[in-house]
Amino acid sequence: MTGIIRGKAFVYGANIDTDQIYPGGYLDLTDPERVAEHTLERVDPDFVREVKPGDMIVADANFGCGSSREHAAVALKASGIAAVLAESFARIFYRNAINLGLPLLVCPGIASLVKRHDLLSVDPVVGTVINLTTGATATAQPLSAYVSAILMHGGVKPMIRRKMGLLSPADGTARVDT
Amino acid sequence: MHAVEKILARAAGKERVIAGEIVNCTVDLAGINDLYLQTLRSFAEMGGKRVFAPDRVVMFLDHFAPASTIIQADNQKQFRQFCREQRIDLLMDIDQGVCHQILADRGLVRPGMLLVVTDSHTTTHGAFGAFGTGVGATDLAIILMTGQLWFRVPEVIRINLEGVTGKGVAAKDIILKVIGTLGADYGVYRAIEFTGPLLDRLGVSERMTLCNMTTELGAKTAYIQPDRITFDFLQSHGDTAFPLATTDPGYDYAAEHTFDVTGLRPQVAAPHSVDNVTDIAEYLGRPIDQAYLGTCTGGRVEDIAVAARILQGKRIHSRTRFVVVPASKKVLLEAMAKGYIQTLVEAGATLVTPSCAACLGTHQGVLAAGETCITASSRNFPGRMGDAAAEIFVASPASVAAAALEGKIADPAQYLL
Numbered sequence: 001m002t003g004i005i006r007g008k009a010f011v012y013g014a015n016i017d018t019d020q021i022y023p024g025g026y027l028d029l030t031d032p033e034r035v036a037e038h039t040l041e042r043v044d045p046d047f048v049r050e051v052k053p054g055d056m057i058v059a060d061a062n063f064g065c066g067s068s069r070e071h072a073a074v075a076l077k078a079s080g081i082a083a084v085l086a087e088s089f090a091r092i093f094y095r096n097a098i099n100l101g102l103p104l105l106v107c108p109g110i111a112s113l114v115k116r117h118d119l120l121s122v123d124p125v126v127g128t129v130i131n132l133t134t135g136a137t138a139t140a141q142p143l144s145a146y147v148s149a150i151l152m153h154g155g156v157k158p159m160i161r162r163k164m165g166l167l168s169p170a171d172g173t174a175r176v177d178t
Numbered sequence: 179m180h181a182v183e184k185i186l187a188r189a190a191g192k193e194r195v196i197a198g199e200i201v202n203c204t205v206d207l208a209g210i211n212d213l214y215l216q217t218l219r220s221f222a223e224m225g226g227k228r229v230f231a232p233d234r235v236v237m238f239l240d241h242f243a244p245a246s247t248i249i250q251a252d253n254q255k256q257f258r259q260f261c262r263e264q265r266i267d268l269l270m271d272i273d274q275g276v277c278h279q280i281l282a283d284r285g286l287v288r289p290g291m292l293l294v295v296t297d298s299h300t301t302t303h304g305a306f307g308a309f310g311t312g313v314g315a316t317d318l319a320i321i322l323m324t325g326q327l328w329f330r331v332p333e334v335i336r337i338n339l340e341g342v343t344g345k346g347v348a349a350k351d352i353i354l355k356v357i358g359t360l361g362a363d364y365g366v367y368r369a370i371e372f373t374g375p376l377l378d379r380l381g382v383s384e385r386m387t388l389c390n391m392t393t394e395l396g397a398k399t400a401y402i403q404p405d406r407i408t409f410d411f412l413q414s415h416g417d418t419a420f421p422l423a424t425t426d427p428g429y430d431y432a433a434e435h436t437f438d439v440t441g442l443r444p445q446v447a448a449p450h451s452v453d454n455v456t457d458i459a460e461y462l463g464r465p466i467d468q469a470y471l472g473t474c475t476g477g478r479v480e481d482i483a484v485a486a487r488i489l490q491g492k493r494i495h496s497r498t499r500f501v502v503v504p505a506s507k508k509v510l511l512e513a514m515a516k517g518y519i520q521t522l523v524e525a526g527a528t529l530v531t532p533s534c535a536a537c538l539g540t541h542q543g544v545l546a547a548g549e550t551c552i553t554a555s556s557r558n559f560p561g562r563m564g565d566a567a568a569e570i571f572v573a574s575p576a577s578v579a580a581a582a583l584e585g586k587i588a589d590p591a592q593y594l595l
Binding site for chain 1: 200213214215216219220223224225241242247249250253296297298312313314315316317320323324328362363366367396398451538539540544557559560561562564566
């Protein structure tokens with residue numbers, strides 16, 4: 001997540017809960033590709049068809065509230081979503097997404113600055129957000145050192161493997177130790 | 179320090195912690211549900227071979243109990259296999275019920291412990307003075323590997339409960355009022371402590387409901403300082419050792435609120451948000467297709483008892499289904515022994531085995547498009563209990579039973595003279 005992300009935005013409102021991100025009827029699925037097929041399907045039936053790798057989600061407050069189901073974060077990540085920008089996030093969803101290496105950026109005012117399919121440029125490390133369609137800009141709150149370290153490792157799994165001396169070359173190019 | 183800070187400090191091996199600090203804690207008990215096969219996958223993906231402390235792990239087959247699809251059955255098969263391989267003796271198979279109720283029934287939760295389960299409603303265990311919090315699959319896999327997990331020490335919000343509840347008003351109505359007043363994201367990242375004279379009149383079941391529902395405020399954990407009521411419950415469930423944490427005098431809360439429940443009427447959270455809360459009077463007469471009594475929020479013996487009291491010798495309305503799901507095997511057995519199950523089934527209730535059942539929209543009572551349900555469970559998100567075009571009202575067990583009787587949303591007070 002070290003580079004600039006560019007992609008189009010999918011915009012949602014407040015209190016988008018984990019049941020809306022990933023419906024309970026599919027919780028027995030585990031393969032990320034199959035999980036991704038149901039991402040946001042009841043909120044936005046067009047999402048799965050329209051999303052491309054690098055795209056982003058923009059939302060109002062309390063994105064990811066509700067269940068602890070990691071499927072919600074898996075679904076977004078496997079859909080190609082590169083970052084989620086919101087006024088605020090629910091805490092279990094926040095941990096789940098960061099653990100998977102999906103950056104979540106708390107970005108005050110973002111909900112009113114972006115419309116569906118606006119093109120965004122986001123620097124997740126510095127927190128700079130530019131709406132390339134409108135020219136509007138915003139700044140995300142800085143990530144904590146611990147969260148940054150997880151993202152720099154590409155997620156918590158490679159970080160734990162490194163800590164436990166189990167890192168293989170396939171685990172990425174992380175250079176940050178914690 | 180606050181008691182919840184002392185719990186984290188003890189688990190982190192530190193003298194002091196302060197709110198906002200990130201600490202690495204040894205977890206006293208880790209629970210996994212059958213929704214979270216990803217836990218085992220993440221464990222393997224991180225190179226896990228042996229579970230760090232299998233005696234501190236509990237496996238719950240509760241969300242899909244019993245399995246209703248072949249995939250669910252296969253997931254459960256893999257969990258059972260993992261327990262055998264890793265010598266996890268605390269496998270709570272499909273006959274046992276919902277994780278949080280099992281922990282209470284078996285005396286596995288006690289004051290001062292740090293408890294992490296792959297279920298958002300782990301805040302329930304604040305009722306026992308424990309630090310309970312929910313995480314996802316990969317966080318739990320880290321605990322399986324290392325016995326530890328990082329935590330941000332939460333700020334603590336104090337909710338002081340005063341006054342006297344009226345007829346037909348239960349803990350569920352009180353917490354709905356709190357959620358409706360403060361909002362569904364009020365408690366994000368923070369701990370919610372309940373204090374005040376009303377607690378002396380609330381038993382463990384009602385305290386569990388209060389703490390359970392703090393998840394719907396976004397809270398990281400909940401807390402009630404253990405007292406005689408807590409100790410009596412724990413002793414009757416076989417637990418006699420209570421390492422107590424207590425809050426230092428003069429602790430500076432992040433926020434304090436007082437709710438006087440005197441005059442409070444039964445509440446409902448109307449579709450489609452848990453903080454869309456009003457007096458039940460606003461919706462009296464709304465036709466109900468299904469009434470649902472159960473779950474880690476509203477499926478305890480006390481909840482089933484109040485429903486039986488309302489439906490004793492009566493018959494549920496012909497247009498309404500009444501689904502009753504005891505929260506655990508122990509709850510079911512006690513409700514049977516006391517005749518409540520007989521009363522409810524004779525009145526027309528459909529009995530489901532102890533589990534999460536339709537609460538999470540998978541099976542055993544899911545809703546069709548256009549249907550309306552009143553539920554004693556915790557959530558009314560779109561699609562939570564089945565089709566996203568169904569409407570869900572969250573209310574107390576008494577309100578659910580009254581609606582089952584009348585076929586429409588009704589005030590339970592008239593049946594509780």
